[in-house]
Amino acid sequence: MPIIEVDHLSKIYRTQKRLPGLGGAVQGLFNREYTEVRAVDDVSFSIEEGELVGFLGPNGAGKTTTLKMLSGILFPTSGTAKVMGFTPSDRKNEYRRQFALVMGQKNQLWWDLPAQESLYLNKEIYGVEDNAYHKILDEMTELLQVKKLMGIMVRELSLGERMKFELIASLLHSPRVLLLDEPTIGLDVVAQKNIREFIKDYNRRTKTTILLTSHYMNDIQALCERVVVINQGKKMFDGKLDAVVEKFSQSKIITVTFKDGGVTNEQLSKLGQVLELTSVKAVLKVPREQVKKASNEILNQFDVDDIDIEEVPIEEVIEKVFAGAEADQ
């Protein structure tokens, strides 16, 4: 049985439409018009225990709204969400003791105290036993290399260090389901990598189910085998990360190096879209089904030193999906 089951989930926000300027503001006092924003639109998916799934989408795609519904902060407008058999919006303590939500942009640590105090507070809030607490704390501070920082005021820590403590604070009660909302946002490359590696290792060791949102492709590529791509509230894709490329990109990239120059744009453009052309090198984008034919022709027609056929980079594919294009031609 899946640990997270989302069934035709929708969230519609009603926002007041305001005409521009002072006149509009005054008119708004008497005559209100509302527009509906479908933040999440009929989304369904299910996640098995122990999976690490990436939730990918541009800003405003509905990722955070979905996570909020899964954590019981928001009521769905329609459809249902079940996590570990609980309906999140009931906000049962039994449920709240078994999951964690980490938001990259909001913090729960107390600013004017050392991180260890906030951690202890969380231990008590979740009712974690002393032994378990010390064991988990030791392990995590070791792994994330923040043991020495436990006694330093949170306000004096760097963003990356704070994020590490945020993670520890959220994992003290060993949640079965971990929802991570942009955990690497605003961090430098090294800190991003640290957090990423920790998450991957944590999932592998503890079999905690993790649903992670990000708009950084690097996060998703490093962590998730499976992705759910969402845009404008709608689910665009659900499956293996590699399959995204196959589904949304109907082209491949052919890179050719010539032994001698003189190849013209005209000759090449019959075979595919010319992306780059220098005297000795050309990069072509060729429809998937014509790749074989095109490469044959290249080898026959020109004096080729090297030929390389690749998939379109995933970032580019996702970008297209985000941009709303069904597929690149």
Add this chain to the structure above:
Amino acid sequence: MSEAVQTKSAFHKYWVILSTRTQEDMAYRANYVFGAIFRFLPLVTMIFLWWAIYAGRKATGASPLIGGMTYEDMVVYNALMYVARGFSSVPGTMSDISKDVKDGLLNRYLIKPINYLWYQVMYRLAHKLVFWYIALLTFPPIFFLMRRYFTHWPTLWECGAFVISLFIAFSIGMLFCSMIGMLAFWFLEISGFLFVVMMLEFFMSGQLIPLNILPAYLHQVLFFSPFGYEGYWPCVILMGKVPQDQLAQVLLIGFGWVGIFYGLSRLMWSRGLKRYSAVGG
């Protein structure tokens, strides 16, 4: 977990919130010391003001009592007001709660097995603890300097009723501020409204002038209002201005208001949260 263990751990968790917040507040103890000393400056002004008023009455040959209070009483009333406000004022509660609601900071409490309103109570109680820790050093010398004004030695009954009234003062102050803060569930901007409410509260709690020197009809109304418990009642109880047979009645009405405010704030919380979960978050 057995029920007893669960109850114990529930209490313990709020106790830890209280002690953690106390630690954090202690980081600002210098601020508290300054506050505890300089908050008495307006008292000097009040002493001069009342002195002028009473001297003026004496010159015209009018009664030396205003609303049954002598000049000394008036000074003591103003001094005791600092003690009462030390319980009933919970600075930052309104604005913190409304900010949590407006900026979505509430989310971090909603996902945890914790009651937000009790969390707030512990948070403010910690503030009061640190305040009194400092005030116990600064209040006695000031009261000692003013000893000639204290003409009434309170009875045991009055002392007991005074302590109970301080509990009521904190409860009403806390609940009232929470409710006003929770208005943010329904209204985006309430700072203008807050100002009006705070002015009314300032007047109706007797901080400006004792309620018993107001015209009788106003006094009658304010006698039953919840705001008197935030200042007026604790002061006059300790001063022996409430006849012993009325003490119980006064305290009972106070508890009644605590009950009503508690019920109302629970209602606002559950209604507000429904709205919050439906429209934003």
